[in-house]
Amino acid sequence: MKARSYPVVLSLACGLAAGSAALAADAAGPTHHAFVDPADPTVAEIRSIGERALDHCGTALILEVRRVLTTNSAALAIGKLHLKDYKLPAAAPGKPAVTAIRRTGLQVRNPANAPDAADLAALERIQAQLESGDEVSKVLVQRVTLPGQPPEWRVYRPLVTLKQCLDCHGSPETLAPGVADTLKIFYPADQALNFRTGSWRGLIRASVSEAAPKP
């Protein structure tokens, strides 16, 4: 993966080609996901609710890392991250609701954060943009459907590695003391290492449901 530097976390240049779809089968049955142009006015409300949640959660993630590392060694902080007590925003009456916020990547630490097929398509899209030197999408919007269920909208944003992430996600030289040994115990399958400042870390995602129909 090619590392690129960005001036500000979570603020990457915009630009997205619309309209690819993929089929995948997983344990819950065949799901279908399709990218939707974020500029499409029919998804404006979903996108804005999702992006607001991502702004909040992305900021909370960074502030929490800073706060936790001021009072704990990085090795001790491993058990506290990330955002274990994070509360989803309450939906306004009659408006779409944020039903989940997740973090994922192509190299994950926690197997519970591994991408599903729709996440993977989003990750691969960003990776392809980075590899080709294209503008990186600031936001991706996807519609995910399971047969017989209302659609799940997903709003994704790239997450960039900051210097303070390297204590736990860096190369062996940048990991803080004791981190490598602690990770081996709690995350034996850890792949979320060897990131550098400014390199792409993964995606943060809000799932948004459509507004309930008015009674």
Ligand code: HEC
């Ligand atoms: C004190 C150690 C520590 C620091 C510092 C840290 N992380 Fe993590 N990170 C973890 C642990 C532990 C997990 C797995 C638990 C979880 O999923 O929250 C994780 C998981 C993640 C994930 C979810 C995907 C995965 O690999 O499982 C992302 C994304 C992530 N970190 C990004 C960051 C970013 C961005 C920063 C810097 C702002 C950062 N981390 C700083 C320990 C750390």
